[in-house]
Amino acid sequence: MASVYCLGGLLGSLASGYLSRRLGKSPSHILSCSVGITASLCLGLSKMAGSHEMILVGRFLCGIAVGLGINIYMQYLGESAPRKLRGVTNTTVALFVTIGKLFAQVVGLREVLGTEALWPLMLSLCGLTDLLQLIVMRFYPETPLHLLLVKGDQERCMKAMNRFWGHGDHQLELDFIRTEQEMLKNSKHLSVIELVKERSMRWQLIVAVVIIVTIQFSGINAILFYARNVFVTAGLPLEKIPYISMGMGSFETLAVMLCGVLIDHFRRKVMLLGSYGLMATMLALLTVSLFYQGLTNWMPYCSAVFIFLFIFFFGIGPGTLTVVIIMEVCSHSTRPAVLVIISSLNWAGLYIVGMGFPYIEGALGYYSFLIFLFSIVASGIFLFYFLPETKGKSYEQITLEFNRLNFKGKQPPKPKELSTSL
16 A cells, blocks of 8 residues: 555656646646545545455555645745745755644544545545635636746736735836846756756756755654554553654654744755764764663663654754755756656655565664664765755855756856856
């Protein structure tokens, strides 16, 4: 079931770049909602039809809807938010993902919908949010950037600004878009292949790939897998573990909300690297506590504390900041292709870790977390040297810093001469 869901997510991610360029963000979002509703119907009616195949189809379509919907949502939000609020608005991606996971843990309890009679209703609940989005999105305009840069319609662009931000003087924001439009006169949206070949985006893409790969190989999914064993070893009753898992989800949600409050007060790079350091420390302490958990009866509780803290530091760091940083280092013309690449890597990593970690854990035991510790440390060292600070900077300023790496030893072309600038 998990593999079918991941494959669907990968397919949806791959399609998101093409659909956002051809249809626009708003129509693509409506399409993802339609696929999600179809998935929920398959899941909800599977028991009545007595068909296991409908569950597989529903999970596959659900993966497509999520893979497509998250990518389109990130683009829609990033292009609709005013510059001064781009940090806090981009954190809502992680916030709603964690709230969704927490909601699933709640409805999965036996006291709610986690019973033999009600599980079809539980699986079909995803269709309710898709239905709500399908209704609401019909009243929301296309993004101002898409309307002006792709459609060339300044009147609709101004109407969209007034709709999103309220009536007022938006001349400064319009000037920024016009500057981008001027730089895009001889350019186009890039495909994935064109993006990989484009020298002016080489290090932006490398940094984005490193950040997204670190998420999957940070150990967050392995921690969630191993947590049940730790709690059982601690002597906690099996019937109480779902509530503890719900507490872990609440802890992650709290961390994401806190990051949303802090993000515009602290530098992105400092928060990201600081959280990497704390996560690595928690993995080291968790490994030690698992090694000694048989010596004392209180050591398993220490392991549980380290797991909770690891999840908290993940939520306040890479779990939230990844989307923010990637959206800030990518331009309107390159963003769809970048999101296709990183989301595909994310789904592939989720599949690999989910399928492979049980075997790694069986072979190495608690030492398996040292692999993730090494991954976090290596990524932190790399980003310390190659990731510029993005907070409060325009895309042009960020591009100039990356050009020192993209065109090392050579004079970089002027922005208006770059085929993929902005």
